[in-house]
Amino acid sequence: xxxxxxxxxxxxxxxxxxxxxxxxxxxxxxxxxxxxxxxxxxxxxxxxxxxxxxxxxxxxxxxxxxxxxxxxxxxxxxxxxxxxxxxxxxxxxxxxxxxxxxxxxxxxxxxxxxxxxxxxxxxxxxxxxxxxxxxxxxxxxxxxxxxxxxxxxxxxxxxxxxxxxxxxxxxxxxxxxxxxxxxxxxxxxxxxxxxxxxxxxxxxxxxxxxxxxxxxxxxxxxxxxxxxxxxxxxxxxxxxxxxxxxxxxxxxxxxxxxxxxxxxxxxxxxxxxxxxxxxxxxxxxxxxxxxxxxxxxxxxxxxxxxxxxxxxxxxxxxxxxxxxxxxxxxxxxxxxxxxxxxxxxxxxxxxxxxxxxxxxxxxxxxxxxxxxxxxxxxxxxxxxxxxxxxxxxxxxxxxxxxxxxxxxxxxxxxxxxxxxxxxxxxxxxxxxxxxxxxxxxxxxxxxxxxxxxxxxxxxxxxxxxxxxxxxxxxxxxxxxxxxxxxxxxxxxxxxxxxxxxxxxxxxxxxxxxxxxxxxxxxxxxxxxxxxxxxxxxxxxxxxxxxxxxxxxxxxxxxxxxxxxxxxxxxxxxxxxxxxxxxxxxxxxxxxxxxxxxxxxxxxxxxxxxxxxxxxxxxxxxxxxxxxxxxxxxxx
Amino acid sequence: xxxxxxxxxxxxxxxxxxxxxxxxxxxxxxxxxxxxxxxxxxxxxxxxxxxxxxxxxxxxxxxxxxxxxxxxxxxxxxxxxxxxxxxxxxxxxxxxxxxxxxxxxxxxxxxxxxxxxxxxxxxxxxxxxxxxxxxxxxxxxxxxxxxxxxxxxxxxxxxxxxxxxxxxxxxxxxxxxxxxxxxxxxxxxxxxxxxxxxx
Numbered sequence: 001x002x003x004x005x006x007x008x009x010x011x012x013x014x015x016x017x018x019x020x021x022x023x024x025x026x027x028x029x030x031x032x033x034x035x036x037x038x039x040x041x042x043x044x045x046x047x048x049x050x051x052x053x054x055x056x057x058x059x060x061x062x063x064x065x066x067x068x069x070x071x072x073x074x075x076x077x078x079x080x081x082x083x084x085x086x087x088x089x090x091x092x093x094x095x096x097x098x099x100x101x102x103x104x105x106x107x108x109x110x111x112x113x114x115x116x117x118x119x120x121x122x123x124x125x126x127x128x129x130x131x132x133x134x135x136x137x138x139x140x141x142x143x144x145x146x147x148x149x150x151x152x153x154x155x156x157x158x159x160x161x162x163x164x165x166x167x168x169x170x171x172x173x174x175x176x177x178x179x180x181x182x183x184x185x186x187x188x189x190x191x192x193x194x195x196x197x198x199x200x201x202x203x204x205x206x207x208x209x210x211x212x213x214x215x216x217x218x219x220x221x222x223x224x225x226x227x228x229x230x231x232x233x234x235x236x237x238x239x240x241x242x243x244x245x246x247x248x249x250x251x252x253x254x255x256x257x258x259x260x261x262x263x264x265x266x267x268x269x270x271x272x273x274x275x276x277x278x279x280x281x282x283x284x285x286x287x288x289x290x291x292x293x294x295x296x297x298x299x300x301x302x303x304x305x306x307x308x309x310x311x312x313x314x315x316x317x318x319x320x321x322x323x324x325x326x327x328x329x330x331x332x333x334x335x336x337x338x339x340x341x342x343x344x345x346x347x348x349x350x351x352x353x354x355x356x357x358x359x360x361x362x363x364x365x366x367x368x369x370x371x372x373x374x375x376x377x378x379x380x381x382x383x384x385x386x387x388x389x390x391x392x393x394x395x396x397x398x399x400x401x402x403x404x405x406x407x408x409x410x411x412x413x414x415x416x417x418x419x420x421x422x423x424x425x426x427x428x429x430x431x432x433x434x435x436x437x438x439x440x441x442x443x444x445x446x447x448x449x450x451x452x453x454x455x456x457x458x459x460x461x462x463x464x465x466x467x468x469x470x471x472x473x474x475x476x477x478x479x480x481x482x483x484x485x486x487x488x489x490x491x492x493x494x495x496x497x498x499x500x501x502x503x504x505x506x507x508x509x510x511x512x513x514x515x516x517x518x519x520x521x522x523x524x525x526x527x528x529x530x531x532x533x534x535x536x537x538x539x540x541x542x543x544x545x546x547x548x549x550x551x552x553x554x555x556x557x558x559x560x561x562x563x564x565x566x567x568x569x570x571x572x573x574x575x576x577x578x579x580x581x582x583x584x585x586x587x588x589x590x591x592x593x594x595x596x597x598x599x600x601x602x603x604x605x606x607x608x609x610x611x612x613x614x615x616x617x618x619x620x621x622x623x624x625x626x627x628x629x630x631x632x633x634x635x
Numbered sequence: 636x637x638x639x640x641x642x643x644x645x646x647x648x649x650x651x652x653x654x655x656x657x658x659x660x661x662x663x664x665x666x667x668x669x670x671x672x673x674x675x676x677x678x679x680x681x682x683x684x685x686x687x688x689x690x691x692x693x694x695x696x697x698x699x700x701x702x703x704x705x706x707x708x709x710x711x712x713x714x715x716x717x718x719x720x721x722x723x724x725x726x727x728x729x730x731x732x733x734x735x736x737x738x739x740x741x742x743x744x745x746x747x748x749x750x751x752x753x754x755x756x757x758x759x760x761x762x763x764x765x766x767x768x769x770x771x772x773x774x775x776x777x778x779x780x781x782x783x784x785x786x787x788x789x790x791x792x793x794x795x796x797x798x799x800x801x802x803x804x805x806x807x808x809x810x811x812x813x814x815x816x817x818x819x820x821x822x823x824x825x826x827x828x829x830x831x832x833x834x
Binding site for chain 2: 355372593
């Protein structure tokens with residue numbers, strides 16, 4: 001995200017990240033409201049809009065969750081302002097209900113739902129293909145091939161939504177959002193800035209009497225859109241080919257297919273068509289392409305969405321074109337040039353290109369040399385201390401015999417408590433599930449249950465399950481890991497922080513107050529880096545019958561260090577005194593800070609990585625007390 | 636001659652691998668060239684394996700880097716250099732920082748075997764035409780530990796394969812950062828360049 005330049009003059013050429021390009025496209029499309037809940041790979045879209053909100057008269061907010069964000073954007077649309085709501089792919093599940101309702105009502109101002117699907121599961125727990133959701137919610141889909149196309153299509157999606165009075169889904173993937181390209185900025189459309197609520201209860205109140213009428217109108221509206229998409233420039237037959245076989249590329253696969261064509265030297269012999277609106281599909285163009293080719297291969301990531309629709313279109317038109325897709329290309333994970341070239345080679349009965357065979361050989365050999373390197377909790381992170389404390393309490397209270405503490409967790413940096421050596425995450429489902437799952441488990445098992453949930457996640461979806469746990473008499477301990485920011489997605493604000501997305505001061509809502517108001521039987525607040533206090537508080541909480549809440553609070557170490565660096569404050573550094581160290585390696589085997597380095601049999605601390613939390617100096621981590629603060633002037 | 640250069644940067648989340656890629660891309664735009672990049676970005680990658688792909692071209696270029704096609708591999712860390720070297724073409728150049736960062740998730744019994752830096756470097760040397768190895772962390776530490784990524788870029792420029800002038804790159808640093816930080820990074824760039832030029 002270096003050097004964002006979305007606020008440049010029209011005609012200027014600059015490097016934009018895919019998500020910045022999308023944001024710029026929306027600015028050029030004249031949005032005045034933007035809402036989101038942080039989530040990879042969507043976060044940079046709102047981040048970018050916030051950075052230029054004043055200049056372009058945009059009201060931007062980090063909402064407490066995706067459902068609320070959707071409602072904020074929908075309100076703008078109801079009031080005649082162009083708006084956008086962006087979220088990670090799985091966030092669409094949370095935002096689903098308002099969109100399912102709003103799609104019946106239709107819109108007067110352009111409104112776009114950005115679904116940033118995480119194909120390849122870079123940081124998500126499912127590879128959910130939200131084209132399927134869009135079809136169910138009657139949202140036409142705009143799906144760009146890359147950052148440049150995304151810039152152009154974001155604006156077009158707003159225009160299209162407004163033209164047809166229908167909300168539109170803009171579907172992107174991690175590969176697009178986190179790519180960048182040189183992009184020439186376009187002019188900004190002037191649109192209405194001041195909202196006006198025109199009372200129309202027969203439209204905005206979806207009682208069945210109104211909804212039945214709107215249902216029929218929705219079907220009619222979609223039929224018109226279906227006929228119109230053929231005219232959009234985002235679908236195109238690039239080359240007709242010689243009729244033997246043709247390829248249809250969808251969204252991000254377009255550039256990949258071009259690479260594969262190059263690698264296999266297919267040239268213009270093979271037909272090529274690209275699709276930018278997978279729903280509804282451009283039927284006339286598809287008819288032409290299918291009629292011109294004996295066989296057609298659909299290249300699309302994840303589900304066989306377009307492929308299945310093509311079969312149905314071919315059937316309706318009585319075409320006998322053979323349609324291929326998932327039979328020769330993978331369904332799971334991203335499709336790169338290697339996958340496409342290999343799939344095409346097999347299809348054509350050829351050997352895959354030699355560079356891929358060599359690369360495969362190198363990769364097979366390399367794997368024994370390179371251990372997996374999953375993301376881990378940072379040096380100095382308070383979450384590590386919290387997980388270590390849970391494990392310590394389990395030991396201190398001799399709970400292992402009773403099957404151990406069950407440790408449900410949640411979505412955030414702290415899911416990494418799963419990693420070795422902490423192993424302190426037993427379950428993880430979705431936002432807020434730690435408390436819901438704990439609540440359910442407590443009625444069916446005898447183990448003690450300590451669940452972990454982050455601050456932003458607590459506000460997002462943790463409150464209803466906490467109320468539920470109290471109301472339904474669960475016996476659980478909730479450890480809220482409060483680092484006072486939405487850390488994993490890049491430090492966004494939330495209701496606990498006391499600052500809005502736009503940087504204005506607001507009421508900060510303390511989690512302990514919420515927990516008390518929810519009726520928790522006990523509530524305690526401790527410093528996440530105070531290991532002794534944390535263990536004591538947890539031991540006490542575990543013994544309490546009912547719902548006990550411990551808030552472990554310390555600012556995210558990355559923010560903390562950044563602030564100190566800015567102020568020129570020294571960051572303390574810790575080192576192992578080799579004279580005292582007895583090489584037991586407990587620090588590495590139980591605490592596992594990434595700053596520990598092993599050379600021969602000696603462990604030392606990489607002072608460049610040490611963030612000075614000092615927790616390793618605690619007796620529980622180093623029984624020899626060999627770790628001490630040191631003077632260090634280097635890096 | 637048409638410009639079409641593909642560079643792969645590999646490192647550990649937090650080393651500035653993606654940032655290095657985007658500064659490089661910005662400098663290419665200043666030269667009037669086109670760029671396409673992709674990087675594993677965000678806080679969610681902290682401490683994890685990170686790759687950044689930068690393609691620089693004048694007319695026709697590619698946005699999706701295929702295995703076995705990159706011209707340069709900039710390995711910010713030896714394990715990550717090995718992990719990503721399959722993207723490099725046979726006659727490509729690998730520049731590797733010899734400073735090892737062993738994943739903290741590696742278990743007790745594997746730690747020793749997986750810490751053999753020579754083993755990792757030999758693997759790259761065996762498979763590719765040219766490999767340049769040096770300790771970038773050592774140089775960076777004399778300036779600021781956060782400059783390892785730019786020391787490595789300096790080394791990459793010293794191969795002469797990057798179609799951007801060093802002056803343009805330094806100007807990009809000046810345009811991207813506060814003066815003090817820019818100067819620090821320019822020093823890091825020059826130190827990396829001098830360390831590896833002629834190697």
